Amino acid sequence: MLSLTFVCFIALPIFTLITYLFYGPGESWQHLQKTILPGYLANSFWLLIGTSILSLLIGVSSAWVVSRYEFTFRKQIEWLLILPLAIPSYITAYAYAGIVDYGGLLEQLFGKTFPKIDVMNLTGLIWVLSLSLYSYVYVSARAFFLYQSGRLLEASKMLGVGEFKSFFKLILPLSRPAIISGLVLVLMEVLNDYGAAKHYGINTFTTGIFRAWFSLEEPETAIYLSALLVSIIFILLLLERWQRRNKNYSLNSKSEYGLTRIRKRNSVSIGIYFIVAIPMFFGFIAPLIQLIQWAFLTYESVFTSSFITTSLQSLGIAFLSALLTVVMALVLLYTSKWNQLAIVKQFSKIGVIGYAIPGAIIAIGVLIPTLEFDKWLASFLKKNYDIKIGLLLNSSIMALLYAYVVRFIAVAYNPIEALTNKQAKSLVESSKLLGKNNLKTFFKVDFPLIKTGVLSAFVLVFVDVMKELPLTLILKPYQVETLAVKAYEYASDEQIMEAALPSIFIIITGIIPIIFLNKLINNAKSN
Template identity: 40%
Template sequence: MTESKPVSLTPQSWLSRLSLNGWTALVIIIAALIATPILFVVSSLFTNAQAVWQHLAATVLADYIINSLWLMFGVGAGVLIMGVSTAWLVTLCRFWGCSWFEWLLLLPLSAPAYLLAYTYTNMLDYYGPVQITLRQWFGWSSVNDYWFPDIRSLWGAIIMLILVLYPYVYLLARTAFLEQSICTLEASRSLGCSPWQSFFKVALPLARPAIMAGLALALMETLNDFGTVQYFGVNTFTTGIYSTWFGLGERQAAAQLAAFLMLFIVGLIAIELWSRRQARYYQTSSPQLHLPRYQLKSWRAIIAWLVCFFPFFLGFFAPAIYLVHLVMANAADALANNFWQLASHSLIVAVISAIAALLFALIMAYGQRLKNNLFMKISIRIAALGYAIPGSVIAVGILIPVGHLDNAIANFVQDTFNLKIGLLISGTILALIYAYLVRFLPVAFGAVESSLGKIKPSLDDAARSLGSTPSKILVKVHTPLITGGMLTAIMLVFVDVMKELPATLVIRPFNFDTLAIRVYQYASDERLPEAAAPALAIVLVGMIPVIFLSWQLAKSRRMN
């Protein structure tokens, strides 16, 4: 009996088995760049910052945990109720104005929560238009004559976040309702279910995965928020990270707080996955037929109209009109104070970040199309983590390794050439753009991947048979076909960068303020008239992808 000799695997044979080609290597490099800040934050758990932690535990750590949990609970409940109810009404009910509300309900996405916080505080303050009007109507002369709720509180932060984050649930829930089978809903009606029973027993369970995905996005944005909770004096992990870093000067403790915040994100994802477990959701017939709409009349139509009107009115229309009023009433001050310089700063970082994110997303999506191997799958998963990580965490994770790298380079140059070069990356626009890429690359990747996935593989085979290389196929064949997805990717990243506050506040170069930073500074100093123009500019820019998204939804529905 002869024994077979073990086959020795050379490095070349290992690479061939793992299909490690140039595209896979590029994707791995991108994933490594994205993962580096996250790994540094996680590694901070193993450093010793016991003295600072004891101080935090004795003073504010309990507030960070309790306030963050209350924010998640309040915002989660609010966006579920508001997003699902409005999605159901505009999709499967017919009442006056429902076709307008289909896209009006998306407009609050264009305004970050901190803008609503600044605007509503100014409107509802003692010297704001609301309380002034109430005193004129009822003859009140001082605060001793009446009671008015203080919006600068935990419940105020919850309401502000609900008003701007419910569109995440609304959008995905409405898409899920549109894709549901007409036969399934008609079967429930034939079995004696009322519209409400069909909603709770059939439509809602089928739309559950999409609703939970929207809820997860809303909760991640809640944990990422800094401007709203800081302005309202609510201590959360994001405010704690900033104050620990800049107030106490403790980088390691700030990194450990950031790692603790990441546990909340991981917990959200784990709970959602566990809740689904082995459940599967399938449609048994084509969703191409139009779903029957329930005609609402009399008081039912009025209630449906009000349910859809108030989220749009409170989340977009009222604050936008007030900002326009402030800009027009204080035009000289609003457009002064380096407004155009701030706009150019925001434009520069947004354009560079959007283009870089598009290039990285193209490499990742096309590399996955060419070689969907183990390395590729793991790398894509890692690169997609950034959007789930709050901007303050990413900022901490970037500043620490970049600072070490800058110090190492400066020491080497000084020891070798006796030259002092200072810091090359820290405190520069490169570090800021790096943070934006880590945070928003998944947004660009999702848009590019969805467009690229619609191209049949046979087109690649035909191009290869004519002698084209993968690079030429991407440039000459795929790129013209996915122009819409590429524009969507650029537009989404551009707007997200314009609105981003926590990462910009921590990493921005000295004397390099953006529109978001200036709004935060002016609002913190109670100078909302000067902040109105930058705030309105952010809202107007944010409306671009929202209007485009609304048009795409309307177009897809007409095609069906």
């Protein structure tokens, strides 16, 4: 019963959106269907297609190169390729808008005669999102390639099949689940993006949700757009599951050992460096250089007491959100494990689908029930006790923290669940035979064994909260500022150089878990 209660609590925003669909759309819905909605569909479709192709091309090729070949600076390059994840896509978008603008890096390096490049369009947005997000594919593919069976490649060579053909006929099909899992994360982030699309003037579903909610003041229309977007996401997930069906991609672990890296001659090495240098430079180094240059030019006006206050608020909110999310993930995971009913364990999975839903939609799902509760409470107190109160939950820090938990609980749940699945059941059973209840067994046996997963979950959620923009824009209290919102506000006010300093602070907090993630992959490989 406790497990079901927590699931309902976490899934309340999603249930709310489903319920409000039955109320019908707003007055502008018919007009939007005929005019703007086709543009939302077309832009979102081409964004998904273009970003998917580029992310797959960059992510898979660079993952294979660093996994298969030995070359100078390989160890440094393999984690540098993950660093674009530390820069939120909207910040990369701001940087590229400046790089190609008058007085930007291109003009400084090549002079005013260098032809101007327009990135403020759909093609530019695809380029920016691909460079920001390809690392999801890279991380998943690289983790798989590191465990890939070397004997399979040897057998392939013995049959006279070359390296190139072996990769496309053998390795790539086997790595499909890992690659697709990374690609799904890319697609989720593309559909969740608001800051980059808004800055580049591209109408997408997320920008449409904001416009319907704030400009048109029609929450019903925003909910209908949200429902369409969620439907697209779940169709993508179902298509992937349907394509996989009952195919088995597992390898025989008894005959498996990792890839042996090989060193190529100089002419091939140049191609290898070219493959890894493009995403490394354009995805991380170039945007960071532009941001650092802007920060030096504007730090005197930006680095004020209010900026320090904003930074502390961001860190505090991220810390509290990460702590609450990890606790909720542990409660959800272990209450379902302690329950003997299989249906309860399956139902608990509903609580972790929030990460598949864009932040703007989660925010709307939180706004509606909190507003209804505040109205009911105000009416109840006025009627029974003649007490007048304002909004208690709506637009409060509690609503914001609750939305973060709903949005990111899957980020905390998955790494912890992965470790619990590796635990020997005999340890827990022995504890219970000694008369210890579930709670004591958790603190004495389970928690010491999963504390690494708990720590990694905390760090990952902390960074995701620091970067989150759409959800924070909608739900944050008036008196609360975050670094992500501050960077967005500067960019919206055409003060793009002033957005550099808060952006760099976000990047610094994002680099820490990137290094941590790389060490986890390497440690798993060595073990």
